[in-house]
Amino acid sequence: MATIEKITAKKLPKEEILSYGHRACQGCGELLSVRLITKAIGPDMIIANATGCLEIVTSSFPDSAWRVPWIHVAFENAAAVASGVESAIKVLKRKGKLPKDRNITVLAFAGDGGTADIGLQALSGALERGHNFVYVCYDNEAYMNTGIQRSSSTPFGASTTTSPAGKKSIGQHTKKKNLPEIAVAHGIPYVATGCPAYPYDLMNKARKAAAIEGPAYLHVFSPCPTGWRTLSDDAIEIGRLAVKTGVFPLYEVENGKYKLNVKSRELIPVEEYLKTQGRFRHLKEEHIKIIQEEVNKNYELLLKKCECFG
Amino acid sequence: MKWPIKNINEIKWQDLELGGAITEPGTSKYYKTGDWRSFRPEIDRSGCIKCYFCYVFCPEGAITIREDGFTEINYDYCKGCGICAKECKGKVIKMVEEEV
Amino acid sequence: MSKRVGIEVSLGVSEAVKLCNADVVAAYPITPQTHIVEHLSELVANGELDAEFVPVESEHSAMSVCCGSSATGARTYTATSSQGLALMSEIVYIASSMRLPIVMTVADRSLSGPISIWNDHTDAMSIRDCGWIQYFVENGQEAFDAHIMAFKIAEDHRVILPVMVHLDGFILTHMIEPIEFLSQEEVNSFLPEFKPALALNPDKPVTMGPVGVPEIYTEVKKAQEVALKNSKSVILEVWKEFGDKFGRYFNPVETYKIDDAEIALLTMGSFGEPAMLAVDELRKEGEKAGLIKLRLWRPFPIEEFLEATNNLKGLAVVDRAITYGTTGGPVAIEIRNVLYEKKDSIIINDFIAGLAGRDVRINQFKQMYYETKEAVKNGKANEYKFIGVRE
Numbered sequence: 147m148a149t150i151e152k153i154t155a156k157k158l159p160k161e162e163i164l165s166y167g168h169r170a171c172q173g174c175g176e177l178l179s180v181r182l183i184t185k186a187i188g189p190d191m192i193i194a195n196a197t198g199c200l201e202i203v204t205s206s207f208p209d210s211a212w213r214v215p216w217i218h219v220a221f222e223n224a225a226a227v228a229s230g231v232e233s234a235i236k237v238l239k240r241k242g243k244l245p246k247d248r249n250i251t252v253l254a255f256a257g258d259g260g261t262a263d264i265g266l267q268a269l270s271g272a273l274e275r276g277h278n279f280v281y282v283c284y285d286n287e288a289y290m291n292t293g294i295q296r297s298s299s300t301p302f303g304a305s306t307t308t309s310p311a312g313k314k315s316i317g318q319h320t321k322k323k324n325l326p327e328i329a330v331a332h333g334i335p336y337v338a339t340g341c342p343a344y345p346y347d348l349m350n351k352a353r354k355a356a357a358i359e360g361p362a363y364l365h366v367f368s369p370c371p372t373g374w375r376t377l378s379d380d381a382i383e384i385g386r387l388a389v390k391t392g393v394f395p396l397y398e399v400e401n402g403k404y405k406l407n408v409k410s411r412e413l414i415p416v417e418e419y420l421k422t423q424g425r426f427r428h429l430k431e432e433h434i435k436i437i438q439e440e441v442n443k444n445y446e447l448l449l450k451k452c453e454c455f456g
Numbered sequence: 457m458k459w460p461i462k463n464i465n466e467i468k469w470q471d472l473e474l475g476g477a478i479t480e481p482g483t484s485k486y487y488k489t490g491d492w493r494s495f496r497p498e499i500d501r502s503g504c505i506k507c508y509f510c511y512v513f514c515p516e517g518a519i520t521i522r523e524d525g526f527t528e529i530n531y532d533y534c535k536g537c538g539i540c541a542k543e544c545k546g547k548v549i550k551m552v553e554e555e556v
Numbered sequence: 557m558s559k560r561v562g563i564e565v566s567l568g569v570s571e572a573v574k575l576c577n578a579d580v581v582a583a584y585p586i587t588p589q590t591h592i593v594e595h596l597s598e599l600v601a602n603g604e605l606d607a608e609f610v611p612v613e614s615e616h617s618a619m620s621v622c623c624g625s626s627a628t629g630a631r632t633y634t635a636t637s638s639q640g641l642a643l644m645s646e647i648v649y650i651a652s653s654m655r656l657p658i659v660m661t662v663a664d665r666s667l668s669g670p671i672s673i674w675n676d677h678t679d680a681m682s683i684r685d686c687g688w689i690q691y692f693v694e695n696g697q698e699a700f701d702a703h704i705m706a707f708k709i710a711e712d713h714r715v716i717l718p719v720m721v722h723l724d725g726f727i728l729t730h731m732i733e734p735i736e737f738l739s740q741e742e743v744n745s746f747l748p749e750f751k752p753a754l755a756l757n758p759d760k761p762v763t764m765g766p767v768g769v770p771e772i773y774t775e776v777k778k779a780q781e782v783a784l785k786n787s788k789s790v791i792l793e794v795w796k797e798f799g800d801k802f803g804r805y806f807n808p809v810e811t812y813k814i815d816d817a818e819i820a821l822l823t824m825g826s827f828g829e830p831a832m833l834a835v836d837e838l839r840k841e842g843e844k845a846g847l848i849k850l851r852l853w854r855p856f857p858i859e860e861f862l863e864a865t866n867n868l869k870g871l872a873v874v875d876r877a878i879t880y881g882t883t884g885g886p887v888a889i890e891i892r893n894v895l896y897e898k899k900d901s902i903i904i905n906d907f908i909a910g911l912a913g914r915d916v917r918i919n920q921f922k923q924m925y926y927e928t929k930e931a932v933k934n935g936k937a938n939e940y941k942f943i944g945v946r947e
Contacts, residue, residue, distance in 0.1 A: 155507065155508050155512075158508065158511075158512070158521075160521070162517040164517060165481075165482035165483075165484045165485050165517070166484070166485065166489070166516045166517050166518045166530065166532075166533035167482075167483075167484030167485045167486065167487040167488065167489060167533055168484050168489075168516070169484075169487070169489070170515060172492065172535040172536065172537035172538075173515060173535075173537030173538065173539055174515045174537075175515070177515045177516075178513065178514075178515040181514075181515065181517050182512070189758060190758050191758065192628065192756045192757075192758065194624060201767070202767055204484065205478070205763055205765070205766035205767050206766070206767045206769055207464075207476060207478065207766045207767055207768060207769055207771075207772050208457075208459065208460075208461040208464060208467075208478055208483055208486075208766075208772075209478075209483050209484040209486060209487045210478040210480075210481070210482065210483050210484060210763035210766060211482065211484040212481060212482065212761065212763050213481040213482040213761055214481070214758060214761050215756035215757055215758060215760075215761045215762055215763075215764075216756075216761070216762075216763050216764065217623075217624065217627050217756055217764040217765055218764070218765035218766070219620055219623045219624070219647060219650050219654070219765055220620070220646060220647060220650060222616070223616065223617060223620035223647065225617075226612065226616070226617035226620030226621050226624070227620050227621070227623055227624035228624060229582075229610060229612075229617070229620075229621050229624060230580065230582065230610070230620065230621035230622060230623060230624020230625035230626070230627075230628070230632075231624040231625065231627070231628045231756060232624075233580050233582070233608035233610050233621065233624075233625050233630070234579065234580055234608075234624065234625035234626075234628035234629060234630035234632075235628060236608055237579045237580060237606070237607060237608045237630055238579065238628070238629060238630055240606065241579070241606065243629070250758060267613060267614060267617075268613070268614075268616070268617050268620065270613065271612055271613030271614070271617055272617075274613075275610065275611070275612075342513070345512045345513065371537075377538070378536075378537040378538055378539075379537055379538030379539045379541065379542040380542075381515075381539060382513055382539055382542070382543050383542065383543075464769070464771040464772060465771055467771075467772065467775060468775065469774075469775040469776070469778040469779045469782070470779070471775075472772075472775055472776060472779050473754065473762075474655045474716060474753055474754045475653060475654040475655040475656075475754070475764065475765070475776070475780075476653075476766065476768060476772060476775075476776040476779075477654075477754055477762050477763060477764045477765075477766070478762065478763035478766050479754070479760075479762050479763075481761040481762075481763075
């Protein structure tokens with residue numbers, strides 16, 4: 147792996163890959179994630195995009211927000227389409243139809259529905275086959291594009307349009323599926339979590355993911371003002387709280403080695419995070435306690451992994 | 457096809473690129489989202505410490521860094537989400553209600 | 557130089573794909589397609605074919621990988637069958653809409669349920685409207701030749717559409733037949749290098765598969781429909797060029813003893829051979845029997861079909877699939893449509909036959925003929941029926 151130049155406030159790549167004029171909601175955390183990731187990697191890339199918010203708001207004919215080659219085929223197959231793109235690049239280079247020294251990053255984008263649910267099989271297949279690509283799951287914790295329906299990445303207690311809170315329900319009653327750990331289980335060279343509230347961490351991870359040979363998986367926590375029922379300027383603050391409460395820790399797993407990237411001496415109570423969002427408004431003390439316990443347990447487990455496999 | 461498309465309802469099937477592809481990069485620049493805005497961010501550069509949080513955190517990519525190192529908002533595309541104002545380290549960006 | 561070898565038809569297909577120098581092969585195993593992709597993976601493993609073999613985790617991903625690789629400018633091939641085709645069908649439709657010149661072999665096999673690994677055309681008919689060029693072959697030689705022509709048709713800049721080659725599962729895929737192989741030089745002289753009309757390349761960014769808003773969806777579909785319809789002239793041109801070069805001609809509608817025939821059988825795929833034998837026997841019995849073998853299924857060769865049926869009084873359509881709850885099998889429904897102008901002069905009888913590998917004997921083909929003859933005499937078509945069903 148070549149040495150990767152670190153992105154800092156002083157060394158910010160200027161080129162925007164994602165153009166303005168896209169149709170995302172005001173203050174969209176997902177589009178910010180995508181803007182930062184593509185910016186960090188640079189224009190030598192081909193993107194395979196799953197159906198979802200990102201695809202809809204960036205490719206409404208005749209307006210494309212993409213300044214790089216981009217393909218959308220369907221919902222569940224971003225990883226497979228990316229596999230095809232990567233395979234083609236490999237063989238075309240070998241046959242001298244593409245310059246051998248050309249370093250084109252293949253990037254797949256999908257939401258949590260397109261990754262944790264309908265696209266999980268295609269993702270697993272692509273990771274197992276070892277394609278040289280970066281898979282980015284922008285996780286906004288529900289099917290936002292179709293109107294805030296629950297996914298298996300929706301957290302416990304969140305009210306969505308198909309896991310509504312009501313007299314007999316606290317909303318989503320299952321635990322959030324742990325996608326980064328599923329990616330780790332494939333034994334791929336690089337897995338990382340990111341959040342646009344920590345833009346330099348996210349951008350540097352994207353750069354590293356692109357530079358590493360083989361599959362890389364980025365799981366990016368992307369606050370959604372519309373679906374989470376927050377104000378349009380809240381995405382960054384909520385992202386920060388998610389990290390500081392331990393709800394969404396930032397870590398990376400490089401060749402099996404765990405590293406916590408943002409360390410807090412003490413976690414902020416999870417309630418501070420929950421109370422920022424309308425989707426958790428109905429939760430009572432006892433539910434918050436359950437969530438707190440779960441967060442503590444998961445965080446401890448992560449710390450142990452960093453300690454044992456660091 | 458030639459972009460920008462003035463009127464989508466005038467495109468004939470013969471005009472289309474293969475599979476309806478868009479062959480000019482970044483044509484969304486022809487779609488101005490500035491009119492979504494009800495509040496506009498205004499920068500008071502006298503107190504700006506060039507932390508670039510506004511630039512980094514803008515989901516639109518509607519903020520640029522000028523040659524003098526200050527940032528500038530492109531109101532053609534800024535949707536007025538307010539993230540820049542909220543995250544500004546020096547608190548020099550204010551959200552001002554747009555006049556109707 | 558060409559050489560004649562005795563080989564399993566599946567392997568013949570793989571060898572043809574190798575001669576076409578495919579860049580990417582993505583496939584998932586399903587009976588009876590397996591021998592094709594096994595042999596291709598072997599050719600890649602041995603270094604005989606310089607390609608990326610992508611052993612995907614499902615047919616859905618097989619077609620998705622094909623879309624990605626074809627869109628990036630690689631010559632792309634896959635093969636499937638039955639449930640595999642059904643599983644990938646979502647992406648099969650998208651591949652043609654995105655104008656990706658993929659070539660796919662379908663080893664035709666019945667669709668579940670009940671599960672069956674044997675041959676019929678229920679899988680083929682399930683994706684009838686997918687917008688691909690589709691044709692059927694009848695024997696090993698045709699299967700070999702068909703693939704070499706398929707790449708040339710698909711990648712022609714006047715076409716740029718995916719091509720599906722149908723060959724009957726087991727009945728054809730697993731037969732050992734004599735096939736005259738073309739040499740690499742011969743294939744190279746016929747099939748030019750793949751030059752994509754539009755490709756994903758950072759030097760010239762393109763957005764493929766954008767949202768088809770209501771203002772544009774209809775135009776995209778119209779362009780696709782015109783492309784498929786117009787492909788016929790290129791298909792005929794390529795088939796003729798192949799014939800002129802190598803002496804083996806393909807016709808969109810193949811006929812047998814049709815010139816003076818009054819009543820003909822209509823088949824697709826491998827049923828052509830037993831049907832020919834039936835026609836021979838009928839001729840011996842003094843009947844004016846003929847046979848139409850429909851090779852080109854999409855685009856439907858309307859003019860050629862009308863010409864072939866010009867003098868007929870009756871047509872016995874052998875349908876190898878069912879269209880539930882309507883007026884018969886999918887082929888007969890289509891044929892009635894095409895022959896609507898001649899509805900007063902041709903009686904069309906529809907026979908659902910040979911489902912899931914059920915044998916159709918020469919006598920049964922003759923039975924279909926005689927029933928149609930009777931219907932012609934009565935001046936009225938019979939209701940469609942299942943051949944050989946126990947009741």
